[in-house]
Amino acid sequence: MKHCLVVDDSRVIRKVACRILADLAFETEEAADGAAALQACRLRMPDVILLDWHMPNMDGIEFLRALRAGRDGSRPMVVFCTTENDVAHITEALGAGADEYIMKPFDRSIIEAKFAEVGLV
Amino acid sequence: MDQNDFAFFTELLRRRSGLLLTQQKTHLVESRLAPVMRRFGFKDSAALMRELRHGHEALAAAVTEAMTTNDSAFFRDRRTFEEFRDIVLPELLINRAASKRLRIWCAACAAGQEPYSIAMMLDDGKLLAQGWTIDLLATDLNSQMIARAEEGVYSQFEVQRGLPIRRLVRNFTQEGSNWRISESLRRMVTFRTFNLLDSFGWLAEMDVVFCRNVLMYFDQKTRISVIDRVADIIAPDGALLVGPAESILGLTIAFAQTEHAPGLYYRAKPMSPQMRHAVG
Incomplete structure (x- = not known):
């Protein structure tokens, strides 16, 4: 079973995403901001991270840069999932090492399609 | 929609497009035809079917288009x-x-x-x-x-x-x-x-x-x-x-x-x- 870390400051979004991912046979874990997500990754590196952009403490792009700067050799897939839906943000995310990008709002078909893009469904 | 109207409509659709409808699709027909009824000003499906029986070509084309399934996606399958x-x-x-x-x-x-x-x-x-x-x-x-x-x-x-x-x-x-x-x-x-x-x-x-x-x-x-x-x-x-x-x-x-x-x-x-x- 693949392990997905869902990082979003909205409890409702985390809950909805986790329900969809559980339905797609993922084991899920939650983090409410980038700092908590980094801590979770240190304890157990997930296969894929579903990542919001705007969050307190550490936002999604800061988290991604810190994650990709890590030297332990692991490279989990990162799928941004954000209300930032313009080309500039998408380009910045891809440049920082994101593998795919979901523009909110999302539903099951979009999560499934995007996870298929990165070879996880 | 009564059975006569449904039978007439399924035959019209089959003849014009080859599309098949079964009796289980009655609700689908009604929901797909609702926008056509609004567009052409019919108060119910019976009135729509009466007009279709008169051979109204533009209306027949519109209902046929309304019954097509258009769901698609990039790189589908x-x-x-x-x-x-x-x-x-x-x-x-x-x-x-x-x-x-x-x-x-x-x-x-x-x-x-x-x-x-x-x-x-x-x-x-x-x-x-x-x-x-x-x-x-x-x-x-x-x-x-x-x-x-x-x-x-x-x-x-x-x-x-x-x-x-x-x-x-x-x-x-x-x-x-x-x-x-x-x-x-x-x-x-x-x-x-x-x-x-x-x-x-x-x-x-x-x-x-x-x-x-x-x-x-x-x-x-x-x-x-x-x-x-x-x-x-x-x-x-x-x-x-x-x-x-x-x-x-x-x-x-x-x-x-x-x-x-x-x-x-x-x-x-x-x-x-x-x-x-x-x-x-």
Whole structure:
């Protein structure tokens, strides 16, 4: 079973995403901001991270840069999932090492399609 | 809708489009016809059916279009596109190296996601830059879908189903919350409203035919008729791609299935007189 870390400051979004991912046979874990997500990754590196952009403490792009700067050799897939839906943000995310990008709002078909893009469904 | 009206409507639809309706689809009919009733000012389906019985052509065309299923997605059923890219295209590029011309037909293109997905794949291969002429024809029964496809503008929801984010950024421009296909890709496709029940006589010989997720809505007789007419216009080494739920095995001897690629068919080799004798 693949392990997905869902990082979003909205409890409702985390809950909805986790329900969809559980339905797609993922084991899920939650983090409410980038700092908590980094801590979770240190304890157990997930296969894929579903990542919001705007969050307190550490936002999604800061988290991604810190994650990709890590030297332990692991490279989990990162799928941004954000209300930032313009080309500039998408380009910045891809440049920082994101593998795919979901523009909110999302539903099951979009999560499934995007996870298929990165070879996880 | 009463049984007489439903029976009349299913026959009208079958005659005009080949689409099959079963009694279980009564609710679907009513929900699909609601916008047509509003547009033409009918208070209920009985009044609509009365007018249809009088042979109102514009109304008959509108209800037929309303009953078509137009759900689609970019690179829908990814495997089909992989088979096109990895099996069909390399062989055709060799076979057509002299003419440098490819003719591809999407027979039921809905809002254009399928032909634009093909155009993106062809663009990946830089075929136009290498001097190839690509005739990419896309047809659909529904004129509103053809108008949408020609416009090439898709919602945020539509571009997120099947389209990798890098392709979105590379091949589309953002217009508010919508995304418009690039002009170069739009120009690669010729769109036309066309009913698969009508004559294929105007079509040139095709190298590849995508006829996906449409045969399943037809009765067996119509499926056979469409497939046999596709066989008439497809090149001897041409390929036919159907949807994953649409095997044509048993419907025709004109095509043979490809091993390990269940949705991909090639023209069957003509039987020799000896073979015919053996079979007969």
